[in-house]
Amino acid sequence: VFELGVPFGAFVIYAVVWVIGYFVWASRSGRRAEEAPGVHDRGQRAERDGG
Amino acid sequence: VFADNPVFIGLVLAYFAVLIVLSIWSGMQTKGLSDYLTAGRSIGSVVGGASLAATQMSAGTFVGTIGVHYLTGASFAWLWPGLWLGWLVQALFVAPKFATFGGRTVPEYVRMRYNSPTASRIAALLILVAYTVYLTAQYQAGGNIFQTLFGLPFLYGVLITIGVTILFVIVGGMRATAYTDFFDALIMIGCFLAAIPIVLLHLSPEQIGNITRSLDPSLTGWYYGVKDIIGFALAFGLSIATAPYELARLYTMRNARVVRMAIGWSFVIQAIVAISVAFLGMSTRAMFPYLPTPDVASTVLSIDALPPIVGGLVLIAVIGAITSTVSGIMMVSAAALTYDLVGGVFRMSDRAQLWATRFAVLVLGVIPVFLALQQFELVQFVVLLQASLVASFFFATVVIGLNWKGATAYGAIASMIVGFGAALGWYFAGEPFGLDPVVPGVATSFVAFWLVSRLTAVPSRENLALFFPEERRVMRQAQASPET
Numbered sequence: 001v002f003e004l005g006v007p008f009g010a011f012v013i014y015a016v017v018w019v020i021g022y023f024v025w026a027s028r029s030g031r032r033a034e035e036a037p038g039v040h041d042r043g044q045r046a047e048r049d050g051g
Numbered sequence: 052v053f054a055d056n057p058v059f060i061g062l063v064l065a066y067f068a069v070l071i072v073l074s075i076w077s078g079m080q081t082k083g084l085s086d087y088l089t090a091g092r093s094i095g096s097v098v099g100g101a102s103l104a105a106t107q108m109s110a111g112t113f114v115g116t117i118g119v120h121y122l123t124g125a126s127f128a129w130l131w132p133g134l135w136l137g138w139l140v141q142a143l144f145v146a147p148k149f150a151t152f153g154g155r156t157v158p159e160y161v162r163m164r165y166n167s168p169t170a171s172r173i174a175a176l177l178i179l180v181a182y183t184v185y186l187t188a189q190y191q192a193g194g195n196i197f198q199t200l201f202g203l204p205f206l207y208g209v210l211i212t213i214g215v216t217i218l219f220v221i222v223g224g225m226r227a228t229a230y231t232d233f234f235d236a237l238i239m240i241g242c243f244l245a246a247i248p249i250v251l252l253h254l255s256p257e258q259i260g261n262i263t264r265s266l267d268p269s270l271t272g273w274y275y276g277v278k279d280i281i282g283f284a285l286a287f288g289l290s291i292a293t294a295p296y297e298l299a300r301l302y303t304m305r306n307a308r309v310v311r312m313a314i315g316w317s318f319v320i321q322a323i324v325a326i327s328v329a330f331l332g333m334s335t336r337a338m339f340p341y342l343p344t345p346d347v348a349s350t351v352l353s354i355d356a357l358p359p360i361v362g363g364l365v366l367i368a369v370i371g372a373i374t375s376t377v378s379g380i381m382m383v384s385a386a387a388l389t390y391d392l393v394g395g396v397f398r399m400s401d402r403a404q405l406w407a408t409r410f411a412v413l414v415l416g417v418i419p420v421f422l423a424l425q426q427f428e429l430v431q432f433v434v435l436l437q438a439s440l441v442a443s444f445f446f447a448t449v450v451i452g453l454n455w456k457g458a459t460a461y462g463a464i465a466s467m468i469v470g471f472g473a474a475l476g477w478y479f480a481g482e483p484f485g486l487d488p489v490v491p492g493v494a495t496s497f498v499a500f501w502l503v504s505r506l507t508a509v510p511s512r513e514n515l516a517l518f519f520p521e522e523r524r525v526m527r528q529a530q531a532s533p534e535t
Contacts, residue, residue, distance in 0.1 A: 003256040004333055005264075005271025008125035011329070015322040018135060022318055026142070026311040 059200075059363040066238075066367050070219050070374070073230045077223030084405040087224035088155045088386050090303040094229050099304045100316025101236035102229040105375035106296055107134075107317075108239070108324060110192035113369045117352070118345035120332020124263065124270030126280075128329040133284025135318060137291040140450065142314045145293060147307035148453045148518050154302055157295040157383070157445070158391035163517055164452045166510040167460035168395055173467060174448070175391035178295050179415075181441055182384040184433040186419035189377045194423075196369060199350060209420060212370075216377045217416040220385075221409045225303055228378040235371030236320050242364035243327035246357055250334045253356065262337040270336065286487035290438040293449040296379040299386070385411035436478060436488065443470035443492025447500045455504075456515055456522070462504030470496025 002009035081087050094102065119127050154160050157178065162171035190209045197208025219227045254262070263270040275283075291297065304310045335348045338356055342348060349369070353362035389407040393399075399407065433440075447466040452458045474492030482488060509515070516522040 003260040004330070005125050005260060007129065007273055008271070008329060008333070011125065011128045011131075012326055014132060015326060018132070019315070019318045019322055022139075022142075023312075023315045026315050029311065 056359055056363075058359040059366070062360070062363040062367055063370070066370070067215050069234060070215060070231050073234065074219030074223035074227040077219075077227035077230060080226055081224055084390075084401045084408065085155060086226070087405050087408060088299075088302070088382070088390070090224070090226035090229050092153065092303060092305060093226070094300075094303040094309075094313075095305065096309045096312035097316050098229055098233045099300065099309060099313030100318075101320060102232040102300050102303070102375075103297060103313060104317040104320040104324075105232035105235045105239070105372070106300065106379040107291060107294075107321070108372050109189060109376040110196070110369055110373045112324065112328065113365075113372055114192070114346055114349050116328045117332045117335070117349040118347075120329050121336045121342070121348040122345040123274040124267075124272070124336075125329050125333060126273050126275045128325055129275065129280045130283035130287055131321065131325045133280070134287040134291055135321070136284060137288030138314055138317065140288070140292040141297070142311055144450050144454055145298070146301055146310045146314065149298060149301045150304055150307045150310040152517055156302075156386045156390050157298050157449075158387055160298075161448060161452075161463065162391075162395075164510070164514060165458070165460035165463050166514045167463070170448075170460055170463050170467070171391055172395060173464065174445070175387040177441065177444055177467075177471075178387040179384050179392070181433060181437045182296070182380045182387075183415050183418055184422060185437045186377060186380055186416070187423040188434040189373050189380075190419055190423050193370070193373050193377075196366070196373070200366060206424070209423060212373060213377070213416055213420065216374045216381065217413060220378050220381050220412050220416075224408075225299075225382055228375075228382055229300070229303055231378065232375045235368070235375045238364060238371050239368045240320060240323050242361065242368045243323060243331070245361045246352075246365060247327060247330060249357055249361060250331065250338075250352075254334060254337055259334050259337045262340070263333050266336065266340055270333065282485060282487065285490050286439070289446060289489045289493050290442040293442065293445045294438070295441065295445065296376075296383045298449070299383050300379070381412050381416055384415050385409075388415065436474070439474050439478070439487060439489040439492060440471055442489045443474035443496055446470070446493045447496040451497070451500050453518055456519055457504050457509060458500065459504045459507040459509050461507040462500045462502075465503040466496040466500035469499035 077090075080091070082091075085091070116127070149160065152160065152163070154163065156175075158171040158175040161174045162168055165171075190212060193212025194205040194208035197203045197211055198205050201208075203211075219231060223230075260271055301310050304313055331352060332348060335342075335352045335356070339348075339351055342351060349365065353365045356362075357365065385408050388411045389404055393407065394404055444467045447470060448463045451466075452463060470492045473495040474488040477483070477486070477488040477491045512522055512526060516526050
């Protein structure tokens, strides 16, 4: 990828690392978030949504 | 050139047919206003991520950005990390609470967080004006593309673009918008994955590098330096982090975890598109070094270097980028009008509001056609500045409001007005230091927010409890032991 120059090659590597790093963080923090209770309970949300 | 090509005409017709089928299917799933505005909060992470990415990418990403890479080389790709930092701010400080809040519109968040119908109406009005006018730019892009490809009059191109988009938004609402975005994202990725190997059959990466380097050594080097890249990062990152047409997507997803994963999938799509447009821009420069203007690079590549079916897919991806942006903006501005402005004054049933919103999509979709044809100077001004003005208006209101309990309604109103005014003033001052107006806009809105909030009363615990878990716990404890 560096045949197209350093900016291109470095960007490809940055993009791959960013995406992988983000998914690692998101999956870890997602597990923690699932344990936290939601803002509205189902009844409140259904009432406001008219359903 | 494509006017007589049956493959391309067939691809365009098939594309529009898929949009119509998706909209009819979505319309059949839509049971009421909430379904219409939030897709029944049923969107998963992959479709949601595609929706976030496709809404962000407009005709400019394909036509303009390939053109910039053609002209300046690869270093322009470094604007994307700035954009991704904006998405990261959204993922960290905005998305989880927004998704959990479960509202319907962005102004509704303002109303519920600050207990202020006034602040909510100001927000709705800005969205309505800025986005309705901004649509003219997308219509102009659609008109130009159909004019270039089929030799159709400009107005016909505009009418085809908005006709199909208005139809699927009216029928299918946010669900149709999300699934057509997903379809558009598949086309975007598919066309690049098909186009790049074909380009590599013509030229190896080494040849592309050598040819472009011989034309101008800066094409394979740092044409844009650190200062430029930081400028891009601030402008794009601040603009996207709280863009209302993206925030509205967060309401469509099932929960905070789905939203976080969706932002990850949007990164995957954006990364593929970013790498592809940089590669194709430089490849086109190597193959056709002396084009009259860089804006024709994507069209020349599609027509002269790729087989009709792949070239056609690239150009359909451009049309898809326009329809996905237009549909997202139509949904947000129509909801701002009927749900937040009219609905705040007149009591309407759920069914009446649903049909009023559909009617608003039609009206707000048609107004920009006249604006585009009249060529008002004000329209060009709003089109140019809308991202900076909207970000200067919303960034502090959303990010501070979701993360600082001391934020007050008067603080929010002050930050909106000061941020908007500062961005406007910075623009008219000729953008000193080459700094985008969004930077002073957001900076001053933060200061105004903090100062005014320190002097005014915070909203009630009921309002704070919608966004702060610790406030919810206090309320529950108080309810459990009323005698204390």
